[in-house]
Amino acid sequence: MAVTLKQIAEKAGVSLTTVSFALRGKQPGKRRLSPITVERILKVADEMGYRPNHVAASLAGKKTYTIGVLVTALRGDFYERVLFGIKKEVYPKFSPVLAVHNYNSGYEKNELENFISKRVDGVIAAFSGHAENIELYREIKEKYNIPIVLLDRRIPGLELPLVRPDHFDTSYQAVNSLFALGHRNITYIGGADNLEYMKLFNQGYQTAMTELGLKDNISVISQSHAHQNQKVLKKFAAQVISAWEQSSPQPTALLVISDWLAYEILGVCQDRGIKVPDDLSVMGLDDCSPSELPTIGLSSVWADQEKVGEIAAKLLLERIENNTGEPTRIILPVHLRMRKTTRPL
Amino acid sequence: MAVTLKQIAEKAGVSLTTVSFALRGKQPGKRRLSPITVERILKVADEMGYRPNHVAASLAGKKTYTIGVLVTALRGDFYERVLFGIKKEVYPKFSPVLAVHNYNSGYEKNELENFISKRVDGVIAAFSGHAENIELYREIKEKYNIPIVLLDRRIPGLELPLVRPDHFDTSYQAVNSLFALGHRNITYIGGADNLEYMKLFNQGYQTAMTELGLKDNISVISQSHAHQNQKVLKKFAAQVISAWEQSSPQPTALLVISDWLAYEILGVCQDRGIKVPDDLSVMGLDDCSPSELPTIGLSSVWADQEKVGEIAAKLLLERIENNTGEPTRIILPVHLRMRKTTRPL
DNA sequence: ATGAAAGCGCTAACAT
DNA sequence: ATGTTAGCGCTTTCAT
Numbered sequence: 001m002a003v004t005l006k007q008i009a010e011k012a013g014v015s016l017t018t019v020s021f022a023l024r025g026k027q028p029g030k031r032r033l034s035p036i037t038v039e040r041i042l043k044v045a046d047e048m049g050y051r052p053n054h055v056a057a058s059l060a061g062k063k064t065y066t067i068g069v070l071v072t073a074l075r076g077d078f079y080e081r082v083l084f085g086i087k088k089e090v091y092p093k094f095s096p097v098l099a100v101h102n103y104n105s106g107y108e109k110n111e112l113e114n115f116i117s118k119r120v121d122g123v124i125a126a127f128s129g130h131a132e133n134i135e136l137y138r139e140i141k142e143k144y145n146i147p148i149v150l151l152d153r154r155i156p157g158l159e160l161p162l163v164r165p166d167h168f169d170t171s172y173q174a175v176n177s178l179f180a181l182g183h184r185n186i187t188y189i190g191g192a193d194n195l196e197y198m199k200l201f202n203q204g205y206q207t208a209m210t211e212l213g214l215k216d217n218i219s220v221i222s223q224s225h226a227h228q229n230q231k232v233l234k235k236f237a238a239q240v241i242s243a244w245e246q247s248s249p250q251p252t253a254l255l256v257i258s259d260w261l262a263y264e265i266l267g268v269c270q271d272r273g274i275k276v277p278d279d280l281s282v283m284g285l286d287d288c289s290p291s292e293l294p295t296i297g298l299s300s301v302w303a304d305q306e307k308v309g310e311i312a313a314k315l316l317l318e319r320i321e322n323n324t325g326e327p328t329r330i331i332l333p334v335h336l337r338m339r340k341t342t343r344p345l
Numbered sequence: 346m347a348v349t350l351k352q353i354a355e356k357a358g359v360s361l362t363t364v365s366f367a368l369r370g371k372q373p374g375k376r377r378l379s380p381i382t383v384e385r386i387l388k389v390a391d392e393m394g395y396r397p398n399h400v401a402a403s404l405a406g407k408k409t410y411t412i413g414v415l416v417t418a419l420r421g422d423f424y425e426r427v428l429f430g431i432k433k434e435v436y437p438k439f440s441p442v443l444a445v446h447n448y449n450s451g452y453e454k455n456e457l458e459n460f461i462s463k464r465v466d467g468v469i470a471a472f473s474g475h476a477e478n479i480e481l482y483r484e485i486k487e488k489y490n491i492p493i494v495l496l497d498r499r500i501p502g503l504e505l506p507l508v509r510p511d512h513f514d515t516s517y518q519a520v521n522s523l524f525a526l527g528h529r530n531i532t533y534i535g536g537a538d539n540l541e542y543m544k545l546f547n548q549g550y551q552t553a554m555t556e557l558g559l560k561d562n563i564s565v566i567s568q569s570h571a572h573q574n575q576k577v578l579k580k581f582a583a584q585v586i587s588a589w590e591q592s593s594p595q596p597t598a599l600l601v602i603s604d605w606l607a608y609e610i611l612g613v614c615q616d617r618g619i620k621v622p623d624d625l626s627v628m629g630l631d632d633c634s635p636s637e638l639p640t641i642g643l644s645s646v647w648a649d650q651e652k653v654g655e656i657a658a659k660l661l662l663e664r665i666e667n668n669t670g671e672p673t674r675i676i677l678p679v680h681l682r683m684r685k686t687t688r689p690l
Numbered sequence: 691a692t693g694a695a696a697g698c699g700c701t702a703a704c705a706t
Numbered sequence: 707a708t709g710t711t712a713g714c715g716c717t718t719t720c721a722t
Contacts, residue, residue: 002489004699015709020701032707049488054462055409056699058400059714074429075634080419087445092455095463098443100432110437117399118440143394144347230637267639289420290635292575294612349715360693365717377691401715404698 003050012037012044019045023052058119067316068115070099070108070125071151078286078305079126082151085309086124090317094121105130112136116144122316124309126151129195134158147319149312153196159327161319163312165303166331167197170285171204171255174301177336178253179212182345183281186214187251189240189261190222201257201285219251230264237264241272244280252281252345259284259291259300266298266341277343287337297340304332348395357382357389364390368397403464412661413460415444415453415470416496423631423650424471427496430654431469435662439466450475457481461489467661469654471496474540479503492664494657498541504672506664508657510648511676512542515630516549516600519646522681523598524557527690528626531559532596534585534606535567546602546630564596575609582609586617589625597626597690604629604636604645611643611686622688632682642685649677 005023009016014037021031022041058064069086071079086096097120099111108128113136115123123146127137137155140146150162171188178186188205191198202220209218221243223236244251256262262284269276276282284291284300291298311330319325350368354361359382366376367386403409414431416424431441442465444456453473458481460468468491472482482500485491495507516533523531533550536543547565554563566588568581589596601607607629614621621627629636629645636643656675664670 002699006699016700017702017710018708021708024701034707037707049484051458051461051489053464053699055400055403055464056714057701059404059716060699060701062701062714064400074425080425084419092459095442095459097440113396114437114440116396119398119400139394144396234639263635263638263640270640290608290638290641293608293635293641294579295608295615296635296638296640347715351715361716362694362718363692366692369717379691382691398715401698402717404700404714405716405718407698407717 002053003045003048004053008041008045008048008050011048012041014041023050064119064121065094066118066120067094067096067122067124067313067320068099068111068118068120069096070101070111070115070123072100072126072128073102074100078288081305082309082312085306085311086313087309088306089310089313094317096124101128103128103130105132108133109136112140116140116146120146122146122320123148124151124312124316125149127153127155129153131156145323147316147323147325149316149319151308151312161315161325161328161330163308163315163330164197164332165305165308165334167200168204168207170301170303170334171201172208173204173334173336174255174283174285175205175208175212177338178255178281178283178342179208179214181281181342183253184214185217185249185251186253186255187219187221187244189254189256189265190220191257192222192224198257205255217251219247222257230260233261233264234267237261237268240265241268241274245272245274250280253342254280254282256282256284257286259286259288259298262298262300262341263290263296266296276341281342283342291337291339299339299342300337301334302337303334307332347398348390348393349398353386353390353393353395356393357386359386368395409464409466410439411463411465412439412441412658412665413444413456413463413465413468413470414441415446415456415460415468417445417471417473418447419445423633426650427654427657430651430656431658432654433651434655434658439662441469446473448473448475450477453478454481457485461485461491465491467491467665468493469496469657469661470494472498472500474498476501490668492661492668492670494661494664496653496657506660506670506673506675508653508660508675509542509677510650510653510679512545513549513552515646515648515679516546517553518549518679518681519600519628519630520550520553520557522683523600523626523628523687524553524559526626526687528598529559530562530594530596531598531600532564532566532589534599534601534610535565536602537567537569543602550600562596564592567602575605578606578609579612582606582613585610586613586619590617590619595625598687599625599627601627601629602631604631604633604643607643607645607686608635608641611641621686626687628687636682636684644684644687645682646679647682648679652677 005016005019009019019041022038101108141148148160150160152164190202193199193202221240262282284298287300287302290296291300350361350364354364364386367383446453486493493505495505497509535547538544566585607627629643632645632647635641636645
């Protein structure tokens, strides 16, 4: 069945060690081998159809060349882009093990334990927010000395490097751009603020409004659970628009925590004959791909998620290779994407 | 650092073997151990914070409890759903290693070799279509005896189990539903037919048209590369509509190979003042999530991709566990989702 | 009911 | 320039 180093060694008339080094090139402990033997070994290995056994190599070498990537969810082309950035950065030296927790504490625990058992060389994770798993993160870091890089949010009590888009500036910029268009009455449609990015969105909104002298116009509508299925979003969207219809003075713009919720709001507007952007401007905050579709054209704020992944991976590799690195915090700039759902007043 | 079986054995005053069995429950070779020792071992292990080392277990046990999942791409909520189905089915016994080839032969080769080196227990793969990798698939199957289940398309010359939605019936049903609405002049907007599903889409269209006595109305517009970025799609969409505008008699309906292309077509129609569905009905074939958005409402054909993943995983597990199973072919039914871009004539 | 011991296939000192 | 050898942390016969 599977060919081993030993078999190659026998066939090539050299020792197993020589084969091991020959096959891996010169990288490790500077052993010098005659090019002629190397060539012979390579040939034999090729003829026999040798495939290295990573499992054995990992056990012996105490390195698995594997990193654990734990994200909150896969849907919605968000962590997909992050994952792509990670893959790009570590390829082909490391391979990522993908895990998803969906904000479920049990899944998160399970996946993290799995990372430990798999002896991954490093972890990139988006913390779920469940405090009961903090000790597990600490164990990974301190007991197992596995480097961790965080995505999007910190873990209270743990000093860990973090990479995320500038959430505060996201809503801050959005409010300012709306202001520049002439809007003064801007309502923020938010989430429960239990996740750090939501809190920052909210703060960015509040700060911008205050700075612009619009403190009295601040108004927030929010719903407890942010990550929901389409049905729940639809219902919430209807509530938002009903509230808007009844309010006076009516806000001229809505700043919406997620593009997918904004799409539903657009739908409700359409049903009720509210013209966007003529009667109402709508703006999302996490530029998802449908926003760019010609029939949607939702104004939103774009973050380079791929770069988030790349940088996280880069930080992780540094830490894996040099066992160094302080808990840096890297906040990436975001960019306005003004499209068709916002207009000058 | 990491606690080992040996350390637990010493602390508990038993042999390493006993610890190994105790920790894994009763499953393997029916060894009987006194509940009292088991309890003590469990307690010690817990106190010491033991985490099993999967790497060592895999090497010794010749099973990695890992399956390789190779898909064509991640974007577009397609393989995402498949992956979800797979995870659901194998959790928590096996963990999937995710690989993506993007129709690139080199990546595919690399990822498959990686699967071998990782000694995965099984493989679920969507073949890229590149013939030069067929031997590698054969090697996995025959030399390494690693079970493989295919997604979406066969591999010429290899008898392997396959799971896919009914691509033929997708376009076949679509044409019939359009016919039922009164449409007779239906154009198919397709791809290069180099992938099996494209060929089947095309055949379903041709067959349905022929059966309905619409042989003379058959018309196909296609473009070589199907999986492109938005810019290319936009351009192709413009060409499609230009062709439509100039044709006479004008088709009343467009059957579009992918929903994302259809969205762009909708955009072009909007720009040129063509009313959908009043002037033209548009229908997609791979129901993606934006189709359901209220402001899009693209009619399409839905396939239960999650179930594709589930079934593929189920077939794979059977083969891993019993080393049995013929090359079954499972074709899942698809369902029409008539929304707002199609209308009765 | 429990242990001892032989690997699994490789890496990395430590020779020569 | 190449070989010998001792593990890595487990699973699994084979004993007792």
